[in-house]
Amino acid sequence: MTRSSHTDERDARPPGAPDNAEQADERRQPAELFRDLRTSPSGLTSREAARRQLVYGPNVLTRSGGRRWPGELLSQFTQPLAILLALAAVLAWAGGTPALSVAVVAVILLNAGFAFVQEMQAERAVEALAAFLPPTARVVRDDVRCEIAAKDLVPGDILVVSEGDRVCADARIIEGTLMLDLSSLTGESLPVTRSPEPSDETGSLLEAHELVFSGTTCSGGEAEAVVTLTGMHTELGRIAALSQRVHTERSPLEKQVRRATWIIAVVAVVIGAAFLPIGVAAGLGWSAAIGFSIGLIVANVPEGLLPTITLALAAGVRELAAGGAVVKRLSGVETLGSTTVICTDKTGTLTENRMRVTRLWLAGGEMDAARAVHEPRAALLAASAAASTTAEAPTPAQPQGSGDPTELAILRLAEELGVAIVPSQRKAARRTIFPFDAHLKRMSTVNDEAGATTVHTNGAPEAVLPCCTRLLDPQGKSVELDAALRGELSATIDGYAASGLRVLAIAHHVLDDGQKAPAERSAAESDLTLIGPGRHGRPRT
Template identity: 65%
Template sequence: MAQTTTAPAEVDERRPPTELFRHLRSGPTGLRSRDAARRLTVYGPNELSRRHTRHWPRQLLAQFTQPLAVLLMIAAVLAWAGHSPALAAAVVAVILLNAAFAFVQEQQAERAVEALAAFLPLSARVLRDGVLVEAPARDLVPGDVIEIAEGDRVCADARLIDGSVAVDLSALNGESVPAVRAADTALVPGPLLEARELVFSGTSCTAGQARAVVTHTGMHTEIGRIAALSQRGRAEMSPLERQVRRATWIIAAVAVTAGAAFLPIGVLAGLGWAAAISFAIGLIVANVPEGLLPTITLALAAGVRELARAGAVVKRLSAVETLGSTTVICTDKTGTLTENRMRVTRLWLTGGERDATTVRDDGPARALALAAATCTTAHPSGDGAPADSGDPTELALIHLAAAIGVPVRATARDAARTGLYAFDPRTKRMSTVTGGRLHTKGAPESVLPLCTRVHDGSGRPVGLTDTVRAEVLAAEDRYAHAGLRVLAVAERVAGADLLAAGRETAETGLTLLGLVAMVDPPREAVPAAVADAHRAGITVHVITGDYGATAATIAAEVGIGDGQQRVVTGAELDAMGDAELDHLLEEGREIVFARSSPEGKLRVCEALRSHGHIVAMTGDGVNDAPALRRADIGVAMGRSGTDVAREAATMVLTDDNFATIVRAVEAGRRVFDNVRKFVLYIFAHAVPEVVPFLIFAWSGGAVPLPLTVLQILAIDLGTETLPALALGRERAEPGLMSRPPRSPKAGVIDRRLLWRAWGLLGLTSAVLVTAGFFWSLWRAGWQPGVTLPAADYARATTMTFAGIVACQIGTAFASRTDHAALRTIGVFSNRLLLGGIAFELVFAAALIYLPPLQAVFGTAALSGAALAFLAPFPVLVWGVDELYRARVRRRGTGIRPEEAPSCESATS
């Protein structure tokens, strides 16, 4: 009868090894190869899987169900029914262009789970048939016994059965100091990641050697659980995406209403059905800003390129705007606020404390640093290693010795070493033997009891009194309270045989040299960046897996919390109900969430978002992936961050500089303002494009149609596009980062924008364009109801087309500022806009004066008198808006974009 096995998710890995072996039907010698192969079939490979996949055909088809696309499809069908195949083809081309831009924008690859898989090593040392062999990591199964040694990456969740190791858990819990794991530790209740007998997939062994029995593989591991969390939910639309979608529905409603209302009017006015259909198509096309979505996409892409040059790689275009809406930054500590490397800051010696950054010609301090650096196994870069390798604490000791002037070369240290007592997680110390001298370093409570003497102020060994012991313990408490990690360093001079006789014999009768206190220091640019964030009205919370005292100290140093930080531990957070957490966050204080779990980070993120905040979540570890994905903006560190965090995040900081986040927020605010500017610019042209059709309908056809549909398309996709893109690169107005974050409810389109676009710039342009059209008719001798010769009619419609182009130039300059005078940013400072206007004029001239294009677009050459008539149009349009903004400034009633009512309230 086949032997059954227990599903890995049901294994209680914290039970004693004998019970665990019995439960897993395994033993200290591991599994037989045939049993392992059978279990691999049952449990599946030791790798991470995806919950769902993306289907690009469905995404592509979705682009054709957008409101604007549906409207244009209706227009194309009407054009085909009205026997206008060229017009139908032109509208279909517009639909395809918009769909292509939108589809490319949404093709962000979601490779977070694949990056998580990179944390699993390719192979592992496993006992099979009682023999230690190398096996592919994907073939491990529950019940396998694996060997873990210094430098190995753990490839499955396992319970230690022999030996002890120090494990770097920073990718899972955010702590920069390696954690001690041993096989014979007593069972202590608490979080799973803190269990002293367990090791986890994706972590690294920094010291020691042990054997462990595999308890969970693949998606049942802790890293697999995080992978499942990172897949929870789908990416949501950014504020800009929601607002643009809302705006498209408004535009669609306006176009449908206009078409439904005026089509019967045209028929009743005596127009034929063909003319009425042409009229309806023109009305729909005039109301639909065909270039809006592509222009927004390209403008955001320009923002992405600019941020990339500044050190921030944004993977989703709309995230640029979301950054500008950020109200809260939830930042990790290790590697984000700090440098993710230990640095010695204080030394304690019998004669007093020393500042490790300034001490040089001090004999006792040099002896302390030399001994500490000698008692290491790490290799700094350039000393037998291409990059720093080893325990960050030991690297800090080696750098300290070099800075004081007693450098220790790793290669020479290893060659001279005659003995090594590796770091023992139980005793919390390690020792090295070089000839007749033993050096020991470790936790003060472990080293101090072994000491009988201490170096005095001159470096001579004297008896260790109770008074000095009390001073050592007081210094340790003082450093620990300040968030520093403390090591005691001692030595012993004796015969080589005695020092090699075993640990218990060698590590006695030590002479205490002093204490070394170190910290993972804040990044140099972080305090200024935090101050800038506060000035911009952004709240900064710290969410870290590190200890509360350490995190609070770092937060205070960089200016988070203004010295009044509240520390909430992971256990306290877990015990809080949702209402209590909501109340805590609503107080407005900056909080340090310490010892946080991935679920805790998610809870805080979701609570903040439920309050209407736009949350930017920073992180660099595997444990940060779910929260990075859930946040409005996930910000990962590019250098020190894991592949998991980089793939789950929306933005990656290539320079690991917290200040880059603030620069990105500023860029996001400017992008939002610029989106408003070119939306204003595009919307303003709807009025002069619609008015000619209204004149045509209201006159019952007595007034010829002032503009053709193809001319409208030439305006919307030809003359309009480049100036709109140039407005997307406009410089920021004064005081951009001194105003509070924009309300998440504030829309791109608000009442003031619509008034400026339709009631001021649009109406002014419509009056001027209509005047130019009737002036051209008057010169041709036209009378109502009289059919014009084809040449005269072409010149009249061309006058309308050219008038709209001329008004576009004035609108472009008027749109450059929302509140300030144009002179504050420089009339000619936007060279891209000047280039866009130049292209606009050349393009319009080509349509007007080149015979092949005249035949397609129904245009005719304009005379010098006509051009003179059009020349004042730009100045008049810009001047009207400049006077309006000046009046608003004088009254002091200007509405900033972040204060404007939402698009919904604007249309209510």
């Protein structure tokens, strides 16, 4: 949301819209927000939305300040090493070697131009953050759901968010439940649940259970939310603004280059000055001795050092950018490389945020997931787990895949065990889905498979085990899940959890011929047969 020419940042908000400093305001009840934002569950009218668009501006992230390229370009010529090269060029010209002088000047100009282009590309932090916003949004206007350009979203709109969508404004949920990936704002790799019921949290807005934020991704569920903040007033907009106000300091590499430049300059001048009396004493004339001294000074200046440093840093920036990292300055690459200790609990930020199934527990013992290729029960476990997912495995068009990292790990396991599931086939076979519930800690699907109706359930072991009455034994037969087996399972699960690993329990239930598919969740998630729990390793580095 841009600032109007006639209003300040606070006045540019809709009546009653919250200020980021006033967290309690943004967490008001829906009825209060509807009143203060002058909207309703039916959404804004097209006319009112157009009026607000003129007042509040487009829902985009903007760059503050004017043109910075003159200063950026000038800074390439004022680096210590560039100044030293310029002095060397002047001395070379004075010493009667204009060709060398022109070559040194060419090196300075080419390096400055290349470094300038790379710096301008690297500093596009706002553009990189803007990539988190989708091009379109689904809203309710004139009591009708429609799709509009995300930049046309205004405070008071009723935003519709469903699985796979990127949220394009800060909003308060009024109906439905979502699983949100907040890693772009918080660095947490695990999705969180958001619902209309307000929480008792009094800390950061990001912890509020009823709020969704611009730039985050919905990994499950569907909900409607009333938009409260757009553009630069969102949490993502605050990050964009902070990225433009950070005071830059010299990196370790810049300090070392500055120190090395002074050493080179002092050594070159001392050698040149020392040779002058030596040359005269050896019989050279003053003119020849001065010319030779200048040559020594120029020869001691490493003309190739500056472009070598620039090219090395540029290569690092491009490699990081290819991985989705935002790098503001070329020297930031070296700063990251010189870091020795990082204190953080955001493992999903520091790693690839990719989970992998490492162990499988099946009746009779556990096994390494990588060695379970010829185990029928392992294949059944992987197929059942994959059937109850909503994620999509990586494809050439989408190398990272889409969906929850844990579900992607399950799909990867199914592929490794030869029971990969094609999304289109999974969708065609699915009759009912009971989405993941944060309170129940499990999800289930009812599928048509090979002429039979099967219920597949996965979730936290403590949530799935109470729904199970039977267990798949080592011979692949369904046997009663007695107290002794439950105790063994609990001990195994506790051991996995103590190792800091995520554990899922997988169960299924094949309905008898003629038995109707359960319409209620409680009926579907009962009398299940436990196939086994699997544990997921930490995100890979």
